[in-house]
Amino acid sequence: AQKITQTQPGMFVQEKEAVTLDCTYDTSDPSYGLFWYKQPSSGEMIFLIYQGSYDQQNATEGRYSLNFQKARKSANLVISASQLGDSAMYFCALRTYGNNRLAFGKGNQVVVIP
Amino acid sequence: DTEVTQTPKHLVMGMTNKKSLKCEQHMGHRAMYWYKQKAKKPPELMFVYSYEKLSINESVPSRFSPECPNSSLLNLHLHALQPEDSALYLCASSQEPGQLPYEQYFGPGTRLTVT
Numbered sequence: 001a002q003k004i005t006q007t008q009p010g011m012f013v014q015e016k017e018a019v020t021l022d023c024t025y026d027t028s029d030p031s032y033g034l035f036w037y038k039q040p041s042s043g044e045m046i047f048l049i050y051q052g053s054y055d056q057q058n059a060t061e062g063r064y065s066l067n068f069q070k071a072r073k074s075a076n077l078v079i080s081a082s083q084l085g086d087s088a089m090y091f092c093a094l095r096t097y098g099n100n101r102l103a104f105g106k107g108n109q110v111v112v113i114p
Numbered sequence: 115d116t117e118v119t120q121t122p123k124h125l126v127m128g129m130t131n132k133k134s135l136k137c138e139q140h141m142g143h144r145a146m147y148w149y150k151q152k153a154k155k156p157p158e159l160m161f162v163y164s165y166e167k168l169s170i171n172e173s174v175p176s177r178f179s180p181e182c183p184n185s186s187l188l189n190l191h192l193h194a195l196q197p198e199d200s201a202l203y204l205c206a207s208s209q210e211p212g213q214l215p216y217e218q219y220f221g222p223g224t225r226l227t228v229t
Contacts, residue, residue, distance in 0.1 A: 033214040043202050045157070045220035052215050091156055098212045100145060100170060104156035 002027045002094050006105035013082045013112050020067070021077040021108045023092035031097035034075040036064070039107075040088040048090075051075055082112045117141075118221035120205050126227045129195060135224050137188040137205030145211035146188040147218060148180060149204040157204055163188060164211035195228045202226075 003026040013019040025034065036048045051059045051066045059066040067076040079086055092105040118139045127133050137146065145164050149157035162170035163182040171180075177199075179191040188205055202225050206218040 031214065035217055037220075043204075043223040043225070045204060045206075047217045047219065050215050050217055089154075095214070097214050100147075100162045100164065100211050101159060102218060107154075107156055 002029075002032075002096060002101075002103040004092050004094050004103050004105035006092055006108050008108050010109040010111065013086075013110060015084060015112055015114050016081055018078060018080045019082055019086075019110060021079075021090050021092070021110070022074070023076055023105060024072075024074045025092070025094050026073060027094060027096060029096040033095050033097075034066070034068070035093045035095070035102070036066070036075075036077045037091045037093060038086075038088045039091065040085075045091070049077065079110075084112050084114065086110060087112045118205055118207055118219050120203075120221035120224050122224055123222065124225045124227075126229060127192065127195065128229055129197075131195075132191070132193045134192065135190040135203055135205075135226075137190075137221055138186055139207040139219070140186055141207065141209070141219070142185075143207035143209050143219070144185065145208045146182065147206040147208075148188070148190050149206065150199075151202045151204055151223075153202075161190075162211075169211070192226075195226075197228050200226055200228045 005024045032053045034051045038046045049061045049064045065078045089107045091107045148160040151157040161180040181189040202223045204223045205221040208218045209216040
């Protein structure tokens with residue numbers, strides 16, 4: 001079974017500052033992928049970034065980057081230069097190869113303040 | 115086009131009504147999903163269709179009945195729902211079932227209220 005842990009309480013971030021969202025995971029499968037999604041209050045889940053278990057480099061996508069520490073089983077999301085539109089719930093999720101189930105963490109609420 | 119559409123956006127129904135939620139994607143994806151999400155919680159998987167066949171049913175009550183008429187369409191038929199079924203229902207699709215790195219693309223959701 002796969003498990004994702006996101007334990008940070010709601011976060012307030014100053015506009016233009018960076019924020020790091022923690023995610024730890026547990027799986028015995030060597031082949032897996034980690035996904036981060038953003039969910040604004042409107043409800044839509046927006047895919048942000050992906051990291052594969054065999055990827056040698058940390059994933060980056062615009063202002064989003066992933067701090068992937070495989071030995072520690074952590075995949076923290078870093079959002080640089082926060083914008084007001086970044087206020088949302090952020091979910092970390094894991095899926096193993098051959099499996100259609102996406103295991104979600106409980107999410108991190110982020111509020112960006114001007 | 116990386117869009118999954120869902121209709122309706124909002125739905126209010128009584129416990130004796132029958133209604134359907136509709137989901138559509140034109141990305142050629144071969145896996146489609148239904149999720150239920152309560153406020154402040156992560157989405158919970160309900161059903162998965164792979165190549166138009168039901169591959170996962172997460173022990174969902176029979177008052178929810180999924181249907182995949184073709185590779186682009188996914189329906190969720192609702193009948194005799196309970197107030198606790200009120201939630202955001204999300205549809206998603208992904209390119210190849212079970213394969214990495216294919217992410218799931220989500221639709222905007224249908225906010226369902228059962229009265």
